[in-house]
Amino acid sequence: MEKTYSTTVLAVRYNKKLVFVADGQVTRGVTxxxxxxxxxxxxxxxxxxxxxxxxxxxxxxxxxxxxxxxKEFGGNLTKASVSLAKxxxxxxxxxxxxxxxxxxxxxxxxxxxGDGNIIAPDSDNVMAIGSGGDYxxxxxxxxxxxxxxxxxxxxATRAMDIASxxxxxxxNNFTFEEISC
Numbered sequence: 001m002e003k004t005y006s007t008t009v010l011a012v013r014y015n016k017k018l019v020f021v022a023d024g025q026v027t028r029g030v031t032x033x034x035x036x037x038x039x040x041x042x043x044x045x046x047x048x049x050x051x052x053x054x055x056x057x058x059x060x061x062x063x064x065x066x067x068x069x070x071k072e073f074g075g076n077l078t079k080a081s082v083s084l085a086k087x088x089x090x091x092x093x094x095x096x097x098x099x100x101x102x103x104x105x106x107x108x109x110x111x112x113x114g115d116g117n118i119i120a121p122d123s124d125n126v127m128a129i130g131s132g133g134d135y136x137x138x139x140x141x142x143x144x145x146x147x148x149x150x151x152x153x154x155x156a157t158r159a160m161d162i163a164s165x166x167x168x169x170x171x172n173n174f175t176f177e178e179i180s181c
Contacts, residue, residue: 006130019153
């Protein structure tokens with residue numbers, strides 16, 4: 001059975017910008033406990049952005065490990081992602097972590113998961129994770145298909161607004177991170 005992560009993180013690459021956006025809701029069961037959590041971040045010393053969906057402690061553990069992998073591989077996103085996925089899948093402590101990550105840099109974008117998968121987007125350069133991910137992804141793809149004269153951040157905002165109206169685990173208190181491509 002596929003796990004559902006109660007959050008939404010969306011990444012959009014458009015017009016030489018990569019934007020990550022996440023909602024701010026922290027949910028426990030059917031209760032929204034917090035409304036302004038930060039689920040996306042830039043990694044120190046690198047033009048790399050990451051976002052997580054899932055258990056916060058698990059995600060922070062994975063962020064720390066991913067940052068170490070980035071340093072180990074000199075900022076090479078692909079090598080760091082492959083190494084993280086391999087370790088996540090094979091380490092007896094890490095493999096029980098319940099989270100998924102989106103990571104991206106100036107040229108690559110990946111969904112990294114504990115089952116060893118590293119997935120790059122189709123040519124449209126948009127990916128999403130979490131319980132509202134399918135809604136945000138669909139909305140972003142629809143907006144992008146119109147070849148709009150708006151920014152990547154505006155596309156991401158509009159798509160997340162749509163997702164937040166459909167997914168009860170996603171609010172509209174968004175946090176953004178952006179890099180130039």
